[in-house]
Amino acid sequence: MIQARGLGKRYGDVPAVDNLSFDVRPGVVTGFLGPNGAGKSTTMRLMLGLDHGSGRTLFDGQPYAELTDPLRSVGVVLDARAVHPKRTAIGHLRMIAAGAGIGEGRVEEVLGLVGLCNVAGKRAGGFSLGMHQRLGLAAALLGDPATLILDEPANGLDPEGVRWLRDLLKELAHQGRTIFVSSHLLNEMAHLADSLVVIGAGRLLAAESVREFVARNSAPRITARTDRPAELAKTLNRHGFRARVEADGTVAVDGHDRQGVAALALRAGLLITELTQARSSLEDAYFQATADSAQYRGHVVA
Incomplete structure (x- = not known):
């Protein structure tokens, strides 16, 4: 269970996140949606204590900084490319595992889970974005955590990879884990998510099931x-x-x-x-709900 209460962050006079509170339940995939600049990445950083602001987030009753074994409690991918380019995939995972007291067997297991066994000895600097996403997810899964927080995990994945990720996250949720996923891919989120947290301009717009969100923001x-x-x-x-x-x-x-x-x-x-x-689609409902919150709007050239 994730409980976020009163999260806030300002840059000068501009609130990036404004008194944001929501819960993320175990056993379902919760999608985290909002326009560019809505404050999603800042919210995730506040949840993990990586940004300084107001409010607090509890993971099964404890702040992230107070978890005695964080890798086994919360798996996180905020930046898929956060790996030294000269380090091999298996070397990167071994380094993380050693710091958490995780054995070599688990490293091999997660490499197989994310489909990187064939490139385990290759340096990350030559990886595509999709391969980086798989490596980041492998690192997040090393400790077999009860909670996953993923920022745009489908970016760079091909269609097969997107389907694989969807099936994996659904299975992890089915096991009773808490899955919190940020994404701009609305069609994919419609297939993946059971519930939603939607923000705009740093404020909460919705925290409910996908069905409820679509029904509330769509006209028959x-x-x-x-x-x-x-x-x-x-x-x-x-x-x-x-x-x-x-x-x-x-x-x-x-x-x-x-x-x-x-x-x-x-x-x-x-x-x-x-x-x-x-x-009505999730896309239709999303645009209806965030119509007054989008900061960046393009125009079609006639």
Whole structure:
């Protein structure tokens, strides 16, 4: 169990993290989301005592600095490239293991777990970002910890690697561990996470299950297909619906009343070939929830 209470950090007059409190439960994967500049990395550093600020975080009732055997309690990857470039993968893990009293057998085990056995004797300076991610995860898993905190662990992984990581983290959560993962990959997070902590401008926006978050930040919508989409949208709007023609030619209708849409189309002599209740995505809900929190916005050049 992770309990973060009143976390805060300011840079001059600007609050990077503002009185942030949340819990991360064991047995599920908790995703940590927020726009660039929202304070996610700073929050993780505050949780681990790497940044000085206000508030505190407890790992099973203890601050990180007071854990008697931190490597066996909390595994962390904040920077996948935090390894000397001239050190081999196995040498890097042996060094960490020696400091924690972990045997050679566990080093070999985690190398196999992350798929780096074939490059164990190669220097990290020649590794790709994906290989660095695997090595960082191996280091975090050395102590077989009850808690994992990972910052953007899927960066640099190929599709097979992303799926492997997803399956691994789900299995670790299934074992009863506490998994806290920061990511910008919303589609992947929709497959991975069971619950979410979402922040914007350093403040808490949500701490709930993925299902609850999507339901709370999404409006119900119907998708209709017809050979005359503009006419259908016009008919629906004339009778009190909110309808619009999408770029793919479908008609999007706000609400749940599929029967009403079908009845109006029939009276207007319009053929409906598809009428479904659209399912809102995590991406849609995320953009709705963080719409007022994004600091950096680009513009599409017409």
